[in-house]
Amino acid sequence: MKGIEYLEYQEYTNYPFTISVEDYGVSLGLTADVVQPFSPDLICGYMRQALESLVSALEHAPDMVAHELDVLPEEEQELLLQTWSTIQQDYPAELCIHHLFEKQVDLTPYATALVFNGQSLTYLELNERANRLAHHLIGLGVQLEDLVAICVERSFAMLVGVLAILKAGGAYVPLDPAYASDRLRDILTDAAPSIVIADDTGRRVLGENVLSSLTVVGTDSVVALDKYKSDRTPNPQIQNMTPDSLAYVIFTSGSTGKPKGVMIEHRGVVNLTQAHTKLFVPLGAVGELYIGGVGVARGYLNRPELTSKVFLPDPFAGDSDARMYKTGDLGRHLPDGNIVFLGRNDHQVKIRGFRIELGEIEARLGDHPLVDKATVITVGEGSDRRLVGYVVAKPEENLLNILRSHLTSCLPEYMVPAAIVRLDSLPLNSNGKLDRKALPAPDSDSYVHHMYEEPQGDAETTVARIWADLLHLDRVGRNDNFFALGGHSLLAVQMIERLRRAGHSLTVSALFKTPTLRTLVQSLDVHQVCDVPSNLIMPCTTTITPEMLPLISLSQTDIGHIANLVLGGVSNIQDIYALSPLQEGILFHHLLATEGDPYLLINFMAFDTRGLLDKYLEAVQMVVNRHDILRTAILHEGLSRSAQVVWRQAPLSVTELELDPSNGPILDQLKQKLDPRRHRIDLTQAPLLRFTIAQDVDGRW
Numbered sequence: 223m224k225g226i227e228y229l230e231y232q233e234y235t236n237y238p239f240t241i242s243v244e245d246y247g248v249s250l251g252l253t254a255d256v257v258q259p260f261s262p263d264l265i266c267g268y269m270r271q272a273l274e275s276l277v278s279a280l281e282h283a284p285d286m287v288a289h290e291l292d293v294l295p296e297e298e299q300e301l302l303l304q305t306w307s308t309i310q311q312d313y314p315a316e317l318c319i320h321h322l323f324e325k326q327v328d329l330t331p332y333a334t335a336l337v338f339n340g341q342s343l344t345y346l347e348l349n350e351r352a353n354r355l356a357h358h359l360i361g362l363g364v365q366l367e368d369l370v371a372i373c374v375e376r377s378f379a380m381l382v383g384v385l386a387i388l389k390a391g392g393a394y395v396p397l398d399p400a401y402a403s404d405r406l407r408d409i410l411t412d413a414a415p416s417i418v419i420a421d422d423t424g425r426r427v428l429g430e431n432v433l434s435s436l437t438v439v440g441t442d443s444v445v446a447l448d449k450y451k452s453d454r455t456p457n458p459q460i461q462n463m464t465p466d467s468l469a470y471v472i473f474t475s476g477s478t479g480k481p482k483g484v485m486i487e488h489r490g491v492v493n494l495t496q497a498h499t500k501l502f503v504p505l506g507a508v509g510e511l512y513i514g515g516v517g518v519a520r521g522y523l524n525r526p527e528l529t530s531k532v533f534l535p536d537p538f539a540g541d542s543d544a545r546m547y548k549t550g551d552l553g554r555h556l557p558d559g560n561i562v563f564l565g566r567n568d569h570q571v572k573i574r575g576f577r578i579e580l581g582e583i584e585a586r587l588g589d590h591p592l593v594d595k596a597t598v599i600t601v602g603e604g605s606d607r608r609l610v611g612y613v614v615a616k617p618e619e620n621l622l623n624i625l626r627s628h629l630t631s632c633l634p635e636y637m638v639p640a641a642i643v644r645l646d647s648l649p650l651n652s653n654g655k656l657d658r659k660a661l662p663a664p665d666s667d668s669y670v671h672h673m674y675e676e677p678q679g680d681a682e683t684t685v686a687r688i689w690a691d692l693l694h695l696d697r698v699g700r701n702d703n704f705f706a707l708g709g710h711s712l713l714a715v716q717m718i719e720r721l722r723r724a725g726h727s728l729t730v731s732a733l734f735k736t737p738t739l740r741t742l743v744q745s746l747d748v749h750q751v752c753d754v755p756s757n758l759i760m761p762c763t764t765t766i767t768p769e770m771l772p773l774i775s776l777s778q779t780d781i782g783h784i785a786n787l788v789l790g791g792v793s794n795i796q797d798i799y800a801l802s803p804l805q806e807g808i809l810f811h812h813l814l815a816t817e818g819d820p821y822l823l824i825n826f827m828a829f830d831t832r833g834l835l836d837k838y839l840e841a842v843q844m845v846v847n848r849h850d851i852l853r854t855a856i857l858h859e860g861l862s863r864s865a866q867v868v869w870r871q872a873p874l875s876v877t878e879l880e881l882d883p884s885n886g887p888i889l890d891q892l893k894q895k896l897d898p899r900r901h902r903i904d905l906t907q908a909p910l911l912r913f914t915i916a917q918d919v920d921g922r923w
């Protein structure tokens with residue numbers, strides 16, 4: 223109509239997707255209203271495909287069950303099942319885990335394999351120790367796929383033991399000495415190994431009653447390590463051992479109250495080195511994540527019914543023996559192929575990186591004679607997420623302390639609820655089922671407190687205030703324990719940072735040793751001074767010796783190797799020091815990735831003229847010249863330990879590309895060439911900044 227222009231309309235709805243059917247007499251019309259971020263074209267495409275499948279089924283297969291109708295267009299099936307979900311990569315499918323290690327021994331026999339408490343082992347030395355122990359285990363009767371438990375603290379012996387069990391043809395069952403004795407005994411009862419490798423701590427935790435029925439191999443056993451000692455102990459050759467053989471059984475939290483053992487084969491771990499996985503969930507719609515491929519475990523140990531429920535035939539693999547694992551994780555595909563995790567469809571949760579079955583905690587609470595009924599939920603999000611238990615029990619003095627002590631004796635620390643709330647009855651909904659939303663929030667009385675005593679002095683008052691804020695408590699006494707109140711390692715880091723801002727210093731190890739407020743304050747050092755040694759490498763230095771490097775232990779050979787890798791040699795080396803634990807972790811993931819780099823960050827900028835670009839690069843170079851960390855390179859190959867090297871001069875790397883506009887927009891071409899999924903950066907060359915420039919058709923850079 224003249225004078226009126228149709229622009230757009232807005233309609234408010236409470237539903238993400240609404241469909242209207244219009245009857246035109248001779249035909250039907252469908253109108254779909256789709257709320258962002260869902261794609262209208264995608265949703266309507268599903269509708270059309272579903273209708274076409276329905277019409278086809280009515281004509282050709284009227285007896286077909288409705289839920290078997292195909293709603294995915296053929297192109298999308300190809301996208302989900304092939305393009306995104308099938309990542310075909312070659313991997314050493316004929317090898318077992320220890321074979322990979324033995325190949326590395328052949329490649330780098332004298333390279334450092336392990337470093338612990340100031341000592342180190344080369345690959346050859348580690349292999350020799352593992353071989354001697356493996357032959358000893360074979361002599362004790364270990365055969366193919368026999369389960370061998372190992373309960374050892376972090377040490378060389380842990381790695382030697384694991385490798386030895388694999389080399390002997392057995393499958394290892396790891397037992398963490400930090401776990402409660404009852405939990406370890408449950409695992410041993412289920413796994414039923416005949417042999418256990420244990421150090422002094424492992425022996426103490428397991429107890430002589432348990433060990434009396436097992437053959438115990440001590441980590442310091444002269445027989446185990448030296449009986450077969452020779453110039454070169456051969457790698458054991460186990461008959462009929464294949465990548466399908468059992469490698470280990472790992473026990474995870476179980477909903478029945480008992481941990482369940484997952485049986486992992488060699489091929490799954492070897493395949494994991496190539497990060498080969500298969501995923502299938504509908505694009506854009508919420509679905510359950512299934513994992514396929516050779517990385518799938520064999521099943522649960524001694525749990526055939528549970529195994530049959532979650533380890534299912536894989537209809538997409540083209541192999542009748544292939545299986546896929548029903549994870550219980552919910553997610554949906556984004557248009558770019560990534561998957562968004564949306565939680566769980568059961569009562570399994572993740573706390574501080576650990577997957578936990580709430581049912582196991584509930585079962586353990588219910589085991590106590592004071593408890594009639596129990597349930598456990600999580601509260602909070604992210605690093606502040608914690609477990610809260612609810613029990614129906616008669617009022618009892620020190621009930622919280624009694625129940626927490628009971629749980630601590632049979633569960634790992636991370637599975638013990640931070641708070642326990644006593645109720646006269648659990649709230650139920652109209653259907654008679656537990657109404658989790660009606661459970662009351664825990665108050666300060668729900669946490670384990672010792673007899674309240676008011677904090678004394680400025681330091682105790684400051685710590686108490688920080689604890690109360692972090693743990694959401696009304697008050698904290700000087701006898702309270704940080705971890706009993708619901709604290710954990712992630713909150714500990716936040717606490718230490720807040721203490722630092724308040725002028726106090728504290729280490730994480732001190733917190734774990736003295737978690738009670740009154741004793742913790744004694745570990746505070748308000749006037750702690752960090753004595754940083756002076757730099758002994760002068761601009762005129764021509765030779766760097768180990769004595770000139772107080773922050774790292776390197777041999778003269780190591781130093782010479784570093785000098786050969788630095789542009790300009792010794793004259794361009796300002797300092798050398800060790801990597802921090804966090805940097806070691808970043809380097810590990812960098813080396814683990816065979817393509818791309820998980821920590822590579824890429825930014826794109828546009829400049830109207832080349833002159834502006836050059837001024838920007840000059841400014842960046844000035845910043846690099848000013849800050850040591852920006853002139854730092856990371857070296858590891860050929861060294862006894864990784865090191866960071868500060869260069870005196872680190873010129874920027876600027877690469878100019880001539881891109882053809884006929885191949886597409888210049889920015890898109892740059893994004894493709896610098897895709898962090900394929901692009902890597904050379905850590906040995908400072909600064910760890912790279913600039914790639916290209917001129918666009920409009921003259922911009």
